[in-house]
Amino acid sequence: MASVTRASMDQKLAMAKRCSREGVIAGAKAAVVATFAAAVPTLASVRMLPWAKRNLNPTAQALIVSTAAGFAYFVVADKTVLAQARKNSLKHAEMSKQHK
Template sequence: MAPVTLASIDQKLAMAKRCSHEGVVAGAKAAAVAGVAAAVPTVSTKQHFNTLRSMLADAAAGLAYFVVADKTVLAQARKNSFKDA
């Protein structure tokens, strides 16, 4: 086991920040796509835009954000753990 140094801690912190940033970006892209995909059929109907439909579109976008962000962060962590081994 290698000794813990300030440089190794800084490197791990930088890697964690990069992984979380990639997760946020991927999640935001997925949320935008899911929001548009859920909103287009809702808005294109001739009915009034009711609260339930808007809540469903928001829930779909929020769910997509968290699922994709979590998967991206986990994939980056797995890739980095194999790199360290």
């Protein structure tokens, strides 16, 4: 079993920070897209459909849009972090095979 050094821990921490940063950026981009994708049909339906005009007050409209944005953020951020971790894990496994 290999010993854990300060340098290897610092490297792992830097890699984890980079993975989470990429996840946050990808999630934010997805949230912006989802906000527009949910806001346009929601606002259009409130103006055009009598049922929506009667039943969807501004709070309901905001809830629909923010739920879509939040869902998109967390799904994309999670998938990005997992993909980066998988890529880094495979890279680490290849490097440790080369050192043996």
